[in-house]
Amino acid sequence: MTNLDPSEDVRISRRCVVIGAGVLGASIAARLAAAGMSVTLLDQDEPGRGTSRWSFAWVNSNDKGPKPYHDLNHAGLRAWAELAPGLDGAAWYRPVGHVELAADDAELADRVQRLTQWGYTARLIDAVEAARLEPSLRLPGPQAAAAWFPDEAYLLTEPLIERLVARAAAYGATVMTGGQGRVTGLASGRVRTAAGDVLAADDIVCCAGRWTPRLAAMANPESPVPLIPWDTPGATAPGLVVRVGPVRAEGPVRLIHTPQIALRRHPGGLLQLEAPDAAVDLHTPETELRHWAGELLHRARRTVRGLDQATVVGCQVCVRPMPADGQSIVGRLPGARWLYVAVTHSGVTLAAHLSRLIAAELATSAAAAELAPYRPDRFVGTAVPLTDPAVGR
Ligand SMILES: Cc1cc2nc3c(=O)[nH]c(=O)nc-3n(C[C@H](O)[C@H](O)[C@H](O)COP(=O)(O)OP(=O)(O)OC[C@H]3O[C@@H](n4cnc5c(N)ncnc54)[C@H](O)[C@@H]3O)c2cc1C
Numbered sequence: 185m186t187n188l189d190p191s192e193d194v195r196i197s198r199r200c201v202v203i204g205a206g207v208l209g210a211s212i213a214a215r216l217a218a219a220g221m222s223v224t225l226l227d228q229d230e231p232g233r234g235t236s237r238w239s240f241a242w243v244n245s246n247d248k249g250p251k252p253y254h255d256l257n258h259a260g261l262r263a264w265a266e267l268a269p270g271l272d273g274a275a276w277y278r279p280v281g282h283v284e285l286a287a288d289d290a291e292l293a294d295r296v297q298r299l300t301q302w303g304y305t306a307r308l309i310d311a312v313e314a315a316r317l318e319p320s321l322r323l324p325g326p327q328a329a330a331a332w333f334p335d336e337a338y339l340l341t342e343p344l345i346e347r348l349v350a351r352a353a354a355y356g357a358t359v360m361t362g363g364q365g366r367v368t369g370l371a372s373g374r375v376r377t378a379a380g381d382v383l384a385a386d387d388i389v390c391c392a393g394r395w396t397p398r399l400a401a402m403a404n405p406e407s408p409v410p411l412i413p414w415d416t417p418g419a420t421a422p423g424l425v426v427r428v429g430p431v432r433a434e435g436p437v438r439l440i441h442t443p444q445i446a447l448r449r450h451p452g453g454l455l456q457l458e459a460p461d462a463a464v465d466l467h468t469p470e471t472e473l474r475h476w477a478g479e480l481l482h483r484a485r486r487t488v489r490g491l492d493q494a495t496v497v498g499c500q501v502c503v504r505p506m507p508a509d510g511q512s513i514v515g516r517l518p519g520a521r522w523l524y525v526a527v528t529h530s531g532v533t534l535a536a537h538l539s540r541l542i543a544a545e546l547a548t549s550a551a552a553a554e555l556a557p558y559r560p561d562r563f564v565g566t567a568v569p570l571t572d573p574a575v576g577r
Contacts, residue, residue: 197222200546201375201385203367203399205231205359207239207341208526209391210348211535215543216389217355224358224383225349226375228366231359232345234393238425238502240446240458241532242439243337244282245304247295248530252557253511256534258304259554261335263536271351276344278449280438282336283309283318286329287443296331305335320436320488338439338448339532367392370402372522387546389524394421394505396513396527403520408563409527410508417467421506424462424473426480427498428491429454435490445483454497457484464501473499504529508563514538515559525560 198221202213205227213225225231243264245257268277286292292308299306311323314330353359360377369376375383390399394414400407414421430453439448443460450456457480464473477499485491505527507513512528526542528534541552 198386198546199384200224200387200389201226201383202389202391203227203375204234204391204393204395205345205349205361205365206234206236206391206393206531207232207339207345207348207535208236208393208528208531208538209389210345210352211539212389212391212526212542213352213357214348214355215539216546217352217357219543219547221387221547222356223352224360224385225352226365226367226377227359227361228363228378230361231349232342235503235505236341236345236393236532238500239341239532240425240448240456241339241341242282242446242448243339243533244333245533246282246284246299246306246333246336251302252554254302254304256512256537256554257530258302259537260530260533260535261337263540264337264339267536271344271347276340276347277337278339279335279337280448281317282333282439282441283314283321284331284333284440285314285321285324285442286331289329292329292331304333306331306333318436318438318440318488320434320490321440322487322489336439340451341532367399367402370399370523372520387524388522389526389542389546391526393527393531394503396505396525400517400520400523400525403517403523406519407517408560409513409517409525410563411527412506412508414503414506415466417465419465420463421504422465422501423458423504424464424476424480425498425500425502426457426477426496427454428457428481428484428494428496430493431455432490432493436488440487442487445480445487447484447487455484455488455491455494457481459483466501466503468501473501505531512538512558513560514542514555515561518561518564 200221201224202209217223248254248257296306309330309332311328363378366378368378392399397409400409413419446458462476477496506529514526517523
């Protein structure tokens with residue numbers, strides 16, 4: 185055996201624990217493992233069973249502001265398109281484009297103009313073109329104002345997260361779930377799980393979605409990771425997701441928004457539906473949820489062809505991890521810098537790009553300028569208004 189040559193390029197494997205195997209944590213774990221870190225990915229459940237599982241998963245930067253946040257999401261579109269060919273994209277990446285029927289013609293025209301100026305592909309279309317792009321559409325009339333966003337997509341999060349976790353494991357990551365993966369205590373360099381194990385870590389990354397404030401509070405009880413309330417009656421972070429089917433062959437292919445409903449395909453010959461006015465929370469009685477599910481199916485039938493045989497096959501209240509100011513929270517926690525947190529709405533759109541930025545920060549310790557507006561420090565000493573920042577898009 186030869187002595188170690190001091191000039192040799194030595195790659196030291198940092199130990200990194202990632203908490204949460206939703207779309208964000210799984211993406212980060214895969215990037216960190218591929219970068220040569222020794223990664224342990226923990227989840228209290230099976231991977232992908234949190235918010236990511238029922239997400240509408242529309243990859244877009246259609247109505248996000250201000251401009252830097254638009255750019256971050258726009259980069260998300262490109263990042264998924266880049267990742268798909270090397271990660272079995274046929275199983276989860278659906279770059280079908282998006283047709284939107286206007287709720288307010290002037291608002292849609294303004295938005296398309298702004299997006300175009302920002303370098304985002306968008307254009308106004310008339311009813312004839314809308315019908316050509318999506319033959320299943322039942323248009324409200326020949327004057328219907330619409331827009332076409334060809335670069336937008338949706339993702340199938342379950343097969344995606346499966347592949348991200350498999351990629352992390354292929355690069356040597358350890359994946360622990362259930363009691364072994366449930367984090368019950370945090371300290372600098374240490375993570376305790378419900379199974380009683382204590383894991384040592386050089387970096388701890390918390391991607392626990394809506395549960396992030398609880399974990400951050402384990403690190404620093406004064407932790408400023410404010411999300412809008414999600415578990416109280418009347419909270420606006422929860423949303424209703426309905427799956428209906430079967431959809432006949434003439435059913436829709438594109439992602440579609442009308443003022444009454446959003447819809448897209450889901451595997452198994454289904455459609456996934458959402459409605460902007462379906463005000464539900466985690467306390468809404470089952471009868472009311474069933475009522476809404478029937479109403480959404482009714483609206484979907486009025487919107488597209490192919491649903492004559494369809495019934496409701498799934499209905500779920502799903503919770504947005506929505507930061508109090510609507511923008512991502514990414515970076516080291518004030519008062520406990522050893523904990524790196526990443527929590528965001530639009531996490532499906534953002535995960536491929538955010539995970540790249542976060543993995544680079546952790547691997548090099550160089551701060552990414554693009555992430556500067558999203559640091560948790562911005563909440564220190566501020567009274568955070570827990571209003572409802574544009575839930576839904
Ligand atoms: C109705 C609805 C529609 C949406 N539509 C879109 C959309 O169209 N486009 C878009 O981009 N985004 C959309 N979103 C938002 C997007 O789904 C989320 O931002 C994203 O799924 C968050 O992913 P995550 O990995 O951060 O969280 P999650 O998927 O919730 O994952 C967090 C994980 O942390 C684990 N965890 C929690 N506590 C612990 C603990 N103590 N120990 C170990 N593990 C723990 C959980 O089990 C979970 O698996 C939507 C959300 C909702 C609710």
